[in-house]
Amino acid sequence: MTVDAVVIGSGPGGSAAADVLTRAGWSVVIFEKGRNHLLDPGDPTRPAADYSNDEIKFMHRHFLGPDPFLEPRTFRTGPEEGERSHVGEVNSIPSTVGGGGTHADGKVPRFREDDFRLLSTLGPQPEAAGADWPIAYEDLEPYYAEAERAVGVAGEAGANPYAAWRSGPYPMPPGPPMYGATLSAAAAEKLGLHPYPAPTAANSVPYDGRPACNNCGYCSFFGCPIHAKGDPVALLTRVMATGRAELRPETFVSRIRTSGGRATGVDFIGPDGVERSMGARHVVVAGGAVETPRLLLLSGIEHPLVGRHLMVHFQTIAVGMMAQRLHSQRGRAVTHVHDDAIVGDEASRRAAREAGLPWMRGGMVEHGGASLPIVEAKIYPWGEAHQALMADSPLRERLWAFIMQGEDLPYPDNRVDLDPAVRDVRGFPVARVTYRGRRHELAASAHHGERLQAVLREMGAGWTAVTTSPGTRHVGGGTTPVPESRHVIGTTRMGTDPATSVVDSWGRVHGLENVVVADSSVFVTASGYGPTLTLVALAARAAAGLAGTTLPVVGPVNGSG
Amino acid sequence: MPVWLTDQEYRVLESVCARLVPAIGARPGAREVGAADYIDRLLGAFLFDPPLIWAGGPTSGRAGGEAAFGRFHRLTRLDELAWRTRIEGSRGIPEREFNGPVAGLQQRYREGLAELGPGFCDLPPEEQDAALRGLPELVDLVYGHVCEGMYGAPEYGGNRDGAGWAGIGFAGDVQPRGWTDAEVSGP
Ligand SMILES: Cc1cc2nc3c(=O)[nH]c(=O)nc-3n(C[C@H](O)[C@H](O)[C@H](O)COP(=O)(O)OP(=O)(O)OC[C@H]3O[C@@H](n4cnc5c(N)ncnc54)[C@H](O)[C@@H]3O)c2cc1C
Numbered sequence A: 001m002t003v004d005a006v007v008i009g010s011g012p013g014g015s016a017a018a019d020v021l022t023r024a025g026w027s028v029v030i031f032e033k034g035r036n037h038l039l040d041p042g043d044p045t046r047p048a049a050d051y052s053n054d055e056i057k058f059m060h061r062h063f064l065g066p067d068p069f070l071e072p073r074t075f076r077t078g079p080e081e082g083e084r085s086h087v088g089e090v091n092s093i094p095s096t097v098g099g100g101g102t103h104a105d106g107k108v109p110r111f112r113e114d115d116f117r118l119l120s121t122l123g124p125q126p127e128a129a130g131a132d133w134p135i136a137y138e139d140l141e142p143y144y145a146e147a148e149r150a151v152g153v154a155g156e157a158g159a160n161p162y163a164a165w166r167s168g169p170y171p172m173p174p175g176p177p178m179y180g181a182t183l184s185a186a187a188a189e190k191l192g193l194h195p196y197p198a199p200t201a202a203n204s205v206p207y208d209g210r211p212a213c214n215n216c217g218y219c220s221f222f223g224c225p226i227h228a229k230g231d232p233v234a235l236l237t238r239v240m241a242t243g244r245a246e247l248r249p250e251t252f253v254s255r256i257r258t259s260g261g262r263a264t265g266v267d268f269i270g271p272d273g274v275e276r277s278m279g280a281r282h283v284v285v286a287g288g289a290v291e292t293p294r295l296l297l298l299s300g301i302e303h304p305l306v307g308r309h310l311m312v313h314f315q316t317i318a319v320g321m322m323a324q325r326l327h328s329q330r331g332r333a334v335t336h337v338h339d340d341a342i343v344g345d346e347a348s349r350r351a352a353r354e355a356g357l358p359w360m361r362g363g364m365v366e367h368g369g370a371s372l373p374i375v376e377a378k379i380y381p382w383g384e385a386h387q388a389l390m391a392d393s394p395l396r397e398r399l400w401a402f403i404m405q406g407e408d409l410p411y412p413d414n415r416v417d418l419d420p421a422v423r424d425v426r427g428f429p430v431a432r433v434t435y436r437g438r439r440h441e442l443a444a445s446a447h448h449g450e451r452l453q454a455v456l457r458e459m460g461a462g463w464t465a466v467t468t469s470p471g472t473r474h475v476g477g478g479t480t481p482v483p484e485s486r487h488v489i490g491t492t493r494m495g496t497d498p499a500t501s502v503v504d505s506w507g508r509v510h511g512l513e514n515v516v517v518a519d520s521s522v523f524v525t526a527s528g529y530g531p532t533l534t535l536v537a538l539a540a541r542a543a544a545g546l547a548g549t550t551l552p553v554v555g556p557v558n559g560s561g
Numbered sequence B: 001m002p003v004w005l006t007d008q009e010y011r012v013l014e015s016v017c018a019r020l021v022p023a024i025g026a027r028p029g030a031r032e033v034g035a036a037d038y039i040d041r042l043l044g045a046f047l048f049d050p051p052l053i054w055a056g057g058p059t060s061g062r063a064g065g066e067a068a069f070g071r072f073h074r075l076t077r078l079d080e081l082a083w084r085t086r087i088e089g090s091r092g093i094p095e096r097e098f099n100g101p102v103a104g105l106q107q108r109y110r111e112g113l114a115e116l117g118p119g120f121c122d123l124p125p126e127e128q129d130a131a132l133r134g135l136p137e138l139v140d141l142v143y144g145h146v147c148e149g150m151y152g153a154p155e156y157g158g159n160r161d162g163a164g165w166a167g168i169g170f171a172g173d174v175q176p177r178g179w180t181d182a183e184v185s186g187p
């Protein structure tokens, strides 16, 4: 059997690519190593009913995978730590039909125009392999607009003074702000910052045949029980409705077969554990920026830059303790953000100079609180104090947090490669992540961490603290050097020169013209924004390039917006 | 009635629960909400079909909708391998040891509770606490599960009748009711 395209991975990237290809009339087989809890197994054009407000299965029992016993990853900050310093979960994004889209609480901003040309506008940085993207914001804008309509994004055009230009309004108005965010946004404004309602892939009104979010609050790390999230459900149901796609969950692609500069198909292992092959005229790789380079390396596609320039966002977490209860378990996980740390000002330029850096960029700052009692309980000590702490709930009900998704720069030595000894359950080498923040990340974090604490004090916090992920000794309080970020970026960077990039500006692997990468692996820089909307836009563009179609202009996916 | 632990182990475990999260006034502690049952059902998950690993969705019936949490998910071949290994240990079985041997929860509980011994139940609280402080690894293990058994969905065996949630004023699962916009945005 030979299909027009095999798509590896059913997350936001793979779903977007499959959507464009099936609409272009192609036959597509989507391989997904995780289980299917997103689509009704009896009728995959409809959502399943497996998601729930259940902290145990989602937070403590790996319901959406990957199970770290079956599919561990390894980690080290550098080769001086030996082969690895940690085995288990590393930047673990769900492995399931829908990928990480099912889990995310979906802040989906666009990048700004200057994100695509940092090197030429700001200049180089020590150690970093800075480069401009081979495409500009203008090239991507129509795909951003398409992506926002397809997944369903709620937001307010014009609310963010720093936003890139857009060709039209958001498909939906913003949903209700969290109580805590009304306080933190007011405090931020008072200090001259510019908070705005986070553009979010959650329905604020009924959209595309799916209901409005009812604010259940089990959002980040959970699948949405009522399918109000803009996860890949809309794209995948449309893909399945074409009748041209087959979805194969619990099926791991172990190798892309190549011959004479072309891919000929894939080897895969299905639920029965037996290895088989399938012929394909094209292969779309969308395993996420850790699994995609792993698969290329497992396939013997060994461009020297595969896996390099891994970026994850250097997160700065500033927390403040409020006197009043903020009930952050109601509603989505984050309702406000601000971009001032990305844009920078005189104070951040001074901080950069003092750190001996030519320039410094922070990231989008998310305003949010905590919501989960088991997570909270495990932080408190056991004994007589436990119950009083849980009832008073400083860490869940009263804590407010800013999380800055700090832009980390592309360093060749921050990378994904194959672990020399640790194997997954199917016997294949697992991905090893080597990562640490450098001078730029640490300086930006220290500077903005202080400023975010000032906002928390303005908000009325009696006590504030700052920590980072990955933790470092430089910025105090950090505990683990393993990054907790769920943003993974940059491991098959795009460019026009095969010597300095792995894929071309359409996501095609240099030297393998029928293999396309359709996830955030292709990003040249991380920006300070979550990667998902940008990778969906890029995946749709890459698939359109592959199929030779122009962008079909559509409304909401299923047409009943 | 415990499903996997012996009666004696279960009694020791209940006494441990009572010290890890004691009841305070009207607020129930881990013993009162049945955290030991949560742990016992995890250790004995494979005595049930489907095993008690992942509760069903989308609603529990507590905030409306159908009572579907009780319909536990079937496990795939690989998930059964993972959870059996985690619970039973690898026991020298090659397919469980692809990255080396794994000590199972059953063994860790059985040995830890034996180390405390049946006499633990009758010690005065201060001596119980001292004994627990002498076994930090066991306490880490049990305390994590006690937190899950206090504040996790009752379908897993703990948090009896939602008493753990009620004790801290937490609403628990709220689908399909959710929260109104005013409840989200107001104080
Ligand atoms: C709790 C949480 C919150 C988040 N919040 C945000 C946010 O607010 N904003 C934002 O932009 N991003 C957010 N993210 C990140 C977001 O989930 C990812 O950016 C997004 O899912 C990436 O999409 P993808 O398609 O590239 O990869 P993934 O979603 O990782 O999907 C890849 C899929 O491919 C499968 N796969 C991999 N290798 C193989 C193989 N060899 N064979 C078969 N299948 C394979 C995997 O199982 C997986 O399902 C969040 C993530 C989490 C977990």
Ligand code: SF4
Pocket (backbone or CB within 6 Å): A202, A203, A212, A213, A214, A215, A216, A217, A218, A219, A220, A222, A223, A224, A225, A226, A227, A228, A229, A331, A332, A333
């Ligand atoms: S908060 Fe809204 S979008 Fe998030 S899981 Fe609940 S209902 Fe779904």
